[in-house]
Amino acid sequence: MLHNNWFPSYMTAYIRDSPLRRAGTLNAILSRCFSFTPREVFDRSPERHVVTMHDNECEALASFVQRNSLGMKPSKFQLCTALNCCAKTQNSHLGSQIHAKILHIGLDQNLYINSSLVNAYAKCGAIVDAMSVFNGIEFHDTVSWTSMISGLSQNGQGREALCLFKQMLATLVRPNCFTYVGAISGCTEQESVWKCGELLHAHVIILGHENNNFVTSSLIDYYSKCGKMEKVVVLFEACATSDPILVNSMISAYSHNLQGEEAIKLFMKMRNADASLSEHALTSILDACGALTVLQQGRQVHAYVTKVGSVHNVFVVGALIDMYSKCGNIDEALCVFNEADYKNNILWTSVITACAQSGRSLEALEFFDHLVIKEKRFSPDHVCFTVVLTACNHSGLLDKGIGYFEKMRSDYNLVPEIDQYACLIDLYARKGDLKRGKKVMEEMPFTANAVMWSSFLSCCKEYGNVELGKEAAYKLFELEPHSPVPYLILEDIYAGAGLWNEVLQLRKLMNDNGVRKCTAGCSWVEIENEVHVFSVGDSSHPESEDIHLELRKLSLEMLNEVHVFPRNAPKSGDYELMMISSLF
């Protein structure tokens, strides 16, 4: 039987697709040589390996394991190669087994092996382990520094990566272009280190690495993430060669900066030139098509996807479903889904979402009932339940929704998270069972946030419940002291109940608290007919108004450039950063 359910999924895929159909042998090899249980292997193997199969790496690892099982002592070269494969397949468990082996045979002082170990741990996200290996190295070289710096960057610790880079500069070991790639990608992680990127760019120019495509690609990514598309374009145009990866980075950059049209243009150009496009780029371009709701272009990309065989990539399939769904073409979305040769939880949830969002909530629920409950085709997770509960809410199936919530725990062993609780509270409240809703809000293991209280308050208004409405509104006065909304809704509730005295008192309170009926809206700075800052004012942000004022003042003084925020509207916490970043 090939599908031993404990197998790491990439191994299963490897075996399924490999001429070496030797699951039984591999099974035996794995359990004989390593101390982990089969279940652990399975649990630690990210599902994506089914998708991005690393055939060569898997084969190399399998033969490494086999040699090991025959009692052959691995050479340091073999160990390096094996660790490299672990890094590529993110097999941290095998990686630490190999680490144990290294310690056992006393190769733990070898710089090559240690650099590989740092890399393998970092690629698997085990940054603490990577760091401890790194710290154990007595004499570092450029490679060991680079491994650690890149590892930190890739694990969302850009600030730490830059600190380490700084430490490296204080030694006699010099960074090379590899090191700069790692350091530059560290600058995109945290806003507080954004300006370091430009400094590193200057280094790169001085040291003459600017013609290195890897460095350029990391710079494109960096500038794209801080919204400096003009610099991105300059960098891209300065490239003599059209490296497909640079083109892919560029398509992603356009797409993430809401310049979908440019992204599509570049895609067309590449397609006509028969240049290869990565699957990352294809998902980006589909994202752009969805955002622009351009179905025709989306279909053209779909045709290309079919032509190059990327329909087998689950990310591309997901992006296709999402694109068709955003373009309002639910039937094509379903068609893509039905034809997908591999379906995971995310795809199932995608189609259910697509149905629910196109106003076909009932169909979405039928789909769910049929596939999940009846046929047990997939096991739903938290996100899936959020979609289902939201669909119930939209279609007024309140009791059914409450039933699904119960099922989560009883049938699927899922502990509800705050999102699902929010849905449940909404279901009760919309049903008119405000008491029950409030009880859930108080008893759940999370603290209710402003969104939950706001929605609850609206239901209180709906049912004219003065007592609970007042409670919810006062809660919101604390949570969102600058927002006029809860005052206005409560005023409505009072007025509806004919409590005119309370209305007057409330108006006074609003005035005393300095809350005005203004909408936060957008802040922007206009320089030379160009709008340079978009900031969605969040009225719940305590300093929202002050910051608006500051921004306006700044716009009057001078600003060479201010960031245009990519993709998502900035969150409240971004204000400070905008203030800072606009000063540079």
Next chain:
DNA sequence: ATAGGGTTAG
């Protein structure tokens, strides 16, 4: 024989 570019779908 060791290190490098994006991290994409609900």
